[in-house]
Amino acid sequence: MSVHEKMNFETKQAIKKAFIQQVEEEGFERVTVKKLALTAQINRGTFYLHYSDKYDVMEDLQQELLMELERYVKHVQPVDAFQTMKMGQLYQPFIKVIACIKEHAPAFRMLLGEQESPGFTQKMKIIFGNHILDRLSVLREEVQDPEFQQYLQAFIASAILGVIQEWLDKGNENLTVEEMVALHFRLLRFLGNVVADS
Amino acid sequence: MSVHEKMNFETKQAIKKAFIQQVEEEGFERVTVKKLALTAQINRGTFYLHYSDKYDVMEDLQQELLMELERYVKHVQPVDAFQTMKMGQLYQPFIKVIACIKEHAPAFRMLLGEQESPGFTQKMKIIFGNHILDRLSVLREEVQDPEFQQYLQAFIASAILGVIQEWLDKGNENLTVEEMVALHFRLLRFLGNVVADS
DNA sequence: CCTTCACTGAACACAATGTTGATTTGATAA
């Protein structure tokens, strides 16, 4: 029984791998089930035993990544992060978030990069926004305004994601995971200084 | 020299309108030339007298919007903006940028929203990044580092765009153009304070 | 009145889709 499940699993993995490859090469739009079956070296009919269509593959991949990412984002506490960074140290929970993205760099690059998948960026923003900013709201009364909080979440989450996208687009070998974490705080500090001075 | 040099302007407009509508409803992927011709109330063959395929329509729309947007973004000078806002006034050039987006809200919502067009977000970030941050680099030596500047551009441009996306997603009737401009500076100030205090 | 030209309508070959039914493969368990 377990072997049957494993064969099943490997075929699905082959389809996903072929999918990532094809989206990177030609964009989601130009992916066809026919080509997927060809590169995954399976029969076209077999594809339909695993997925209903290419959207189904996309959703499967997104779920997989978002669930794992959320596991790490959960442990980020902005207040602790600021304090840790002020002492010149790297904040471990955030390191794990960036490391998770680096580990799955090809998939994240596909979903966030030039051939981005509609909606995935939004989903990532929501994860970042919900977890990181729920805790920041304790800090200041201004965030109690739900509308302001909503825009603040969009603001911060987009900024962080923008830096990650830039990192992935550049091939993500330019900066190590630790340098990326340091960069985020350097950017925040820089912005804080500019605002304070002007 | 094509037989059909002068073509009806209104037909192209009808195609674009149908295109925006269909992307909003079903996403770019599910747009078909057949359905476009149907909703634009033209013959399917007529479509091909104007555009080569649906990608062609998309590019036309993007060009149109990006060119107009850039006209306004050009005049934004961050140093002036900060000073104007410190005096409790609204910075006019930025108002014009937001007003431009509001004017073409359906199109921008289509290209930036849930069914976002791959690549359009990046193009907007580049416009924001190039124009707004070229001038900020005079302010501080830290920005002289080209790598830091690149990430700073991604950081700020993504943040601004994130707020605009949120605004559009909510139906963009919640806040007026002026309130949006004020919100951006409120967000910046808030972030500056949090960073300074921690 | 007749030309021009954007658009129509119908037909074409082609490609991908999603489904079906009959068949092969290979690991497991009696």
Added chain:
DNA sequence: TTATCAAATCAACATTGTGTTCAGTGAAGG
């Protein structure tokens, strides 16, 4: 060993969208 059964194969099918072609229509204006 052999029967079993899930997984994958193969071929065929109707359907839908594509991009192109070409003869024809009707309104504007020279």
